[in-house]
Each structure stands twice: as structure tokens, then as C-alpha cells.
């Protein structure tokens with residue numbers, strides 16, 4: 321990753337382009353690789369197992385060293401713009417060594433479950449819980465997959481497009497619940 | 506003291522003194538849950554100096570406070586906690602709803618945010634703004650002082666019960682109408698796209 325630096329921005333772009341080339345040669349087989357408007361590379365994994373394999377490879381590969389998970393989220397692909405499956409899972413990775421970024425995406429069906437990456441990044445724990453809470457995506461192998469933002473007895477997953485935006489739910493006893501007195505569990 | 510031994514003079518003086526003491530030593534329990542909390546902190550700290558109006562002793566314990574300043578977005582998960590804090594405060598107590606969020610839900614008309622704290626507790630003064638400037642909060646406190654010494658009328662608030670406050674957290678009744686119209690389907694998305702002339 322050699323760079324001829326004119327301005328920090330140009331330098332950043334150069335490293336990012338070099339990364340894209342590297343990914344195309346090393347990880348390009350069977351995966352779609354594209355660029356967004358800011359020259360950041362998007363890698364589309366084949367399936368959830370492949371997504372986990374990618375995260376692990378990006379992490380251990382000496383030439384890219386994606387050792388920091390910036391974000392793990394999802395979005396609803398109900399209008400089918402990005403593929404024929406229901407959800408898109410997004411991993412946002414960052415390399416603290418090269419200061420480059422990779423966005424890894426993976427299509428998921430409604431009753432398909434993703435694989436947890438808590439064993440690779442401990443910080444993924446709460447992020448995966450959030451995705452589960454908001455979209456109802458199940459993560460296989462997650463140590464503690466519970467709702468994190470909404471009440472535990474909340475029904476529905478509010479960031480799915482079909483959820484009525486203004487539907488609130490009352491819980492009479494959630495003070496006691498948060499103090500740990502949850503008898504029915 | 507009256508000739509018949511009644512103590513009208515003394516009680517009147519005592520009432521006046523109590524009112525004077527109450528209004529000039531409001532101890533706020535601050536409940537800053539988001540951005541409005543920052544303005545509230547600025548009001549209390551040295552630039553605006555709420556101590557000039559006797560309300561500088563911030564208590565983070567509801568038992569010792571007599572003014573609840575709710576500054577910020579109250580989510581439905583936080584609402585029962587806020588109601589408990591209100592119930593724990595000792596009479597006489599007053600409530601200021603600071604900012605659009607705690608007065609009416611503000612910009613957050615969603616599945617998780619309470620639409621104004623007056624659904625779960627009586628409110629004495631509302632401060633408009635997103636966030637209100639510190640002068641706004643100071644004005645609210647001066648207004649409240651006038652209510653306390655009875656030079657302004659304190660509106661008899663309808664006090665929601667705990668059950669009321671729980672029920673207020675859902676708009677199930679009014680939402681049913683909305684529900685049918687707001688489900689987003691692929692057809693709806695295509696229709697919207699056609700309207701905008703995309704694809």
C-alpha cells in the first residue's frame with residue numbers, strides 16, 4: 321500500500337483504491353465488489369456463513385488487518401432494491417493500521433439466521449442484540465440474544481417496514497422487571 | 506392575636522412566611538434525559554446562575570426535592586421510572602416540563618417516545634423551545650414562584666393515576682385507524698416511486 325501523499329484526502333483515496341484492487345484479486349471470486357459514492361468498497365458476501373468467513377479473513381489477513389468493528393447493523397430490503405431477500409446485514413470494518421474501511425454486506429431471508437461474530441469481536445455482542453431487537457434477525461451462537469432497547473415483552477420489531485410507526489406498548493410492571501423480579505421467566 | 510384568643514394574625518403570617526420560604530428555596534430534582542439537559546445544566550451553572558432565584562440546590566434524590574424539572578425526551582421505557590420519581594417526591598411539589606419533547610413528544614412521534622409527560626403526571630409550567638434558552642427556564646421558575654405565592658392562579662391539574670399513566674403509553678385506540686393506512690408494501694413503494702418519476 322504505497323501512497324504518494326499530496327493532501328490527506330488524496331492519500332486516503334489512494335489507500336482506499338489500493339485496498340479495493342487487493343480485495344478484487346484476493347476475495348473477488350463469487351462475491352460482488354463495488355464502490356459507493358465516497359470510494360469506499362462494498363463487499364457482498366454470498367451467504368451468512370460466507371459473511372463470517374469474510375470478517376475473519378479480513379481480520380487475519382496481514383495486508384489489510386481489519387481489526388476494528390465500527391458498526392454492525394441491518395436494513396430492511398422490502399422494496400427489493402438490493403436483491404431478492406428481505407434484509408441486508410451490514411458490517412462496517414476499519415483498519416487501525418492502514419486507516420482504511422470495508423463495508424461488508426450480506427442478504428438474509430426473513431427466517432434465515434445469521435452467524436454471530438462475538439467470538440471474533442466482543443463488541444459485536446450488543447450490536448447483534450440491537451439488530452435482533454429492531455429487525456428480528458436471529459444470530460446463531462450468540463451468548464445472550466435478548467432485546468436490548470425495547471422492553472423484553474415488546475411484540476414486533478420496530479424497524480421492519482410493516483411495523484406501524486406510532487404503535488406503543490404499555491407495561492405496568494417494568495420497573496419491577498428492571499430491578500430483577502421477573503417471575504415468569 | 507384576636508381578643509377572643511384566636512390566632513388569625515399569627516397563622517396568616519405563618520402562611521405568608523411559608524409561601525415566601527417555599528418560593529425562594531425551590532430545590533430542583535433535575536431529570537435531564539437528552540439535549541435539553543445541557544441547557545438546564547447551563548442554566549444552573551455560573552453564567553446564568555439559577556442561585557439568584559433560590560433554586561440552586563440540585564438534589565438527585567426525589568425525597569429531598571420539591572421541583573421536578575423534566576428536561577428531555579421521555580421514552581415509554583423511562584416513563585414508569587419518571588412516574589415513580591414523581592410519586593416519591595414529597596408534597597408540596599411542582600413540575601416543569603422543559604422543551605418540546607417533555608411537553609408534547611416534540612419531533613419524536615414514534616413507537617418508543619411518550620407524547621408529553623402530562624400523560625403521566627400533572628405539569629405546572631411548560632417551557633417551549635427545542636431546546637429552550639436558559640432564560641426560558643428562568644422565566645418558568647419565576648412564573649412558578651408567582652404561582653406559589655398565589656399571585657397567579659395554579660390551574661387545578663387533572664392528576665392521572667398510575668393506571669392512567671400506564672395506559673397513556675400506548676395510542677392503541679387512535680393507532681388502529683392509522684395502522685391500516687401506514688403499512689409499507691412493495692406496491693406502496695412502487696406507487697411512491699412512480700409519483701416521484703423514478704424508474
Ligand code: SF4
Pocket residue numbers: 539540541542576577578603604605606607611612634635636637
Ligand atoms: S425538545 Fe429538542 S432539545 Fe429538548 S430534548 Fe427534545 S429534541 Fe432535545
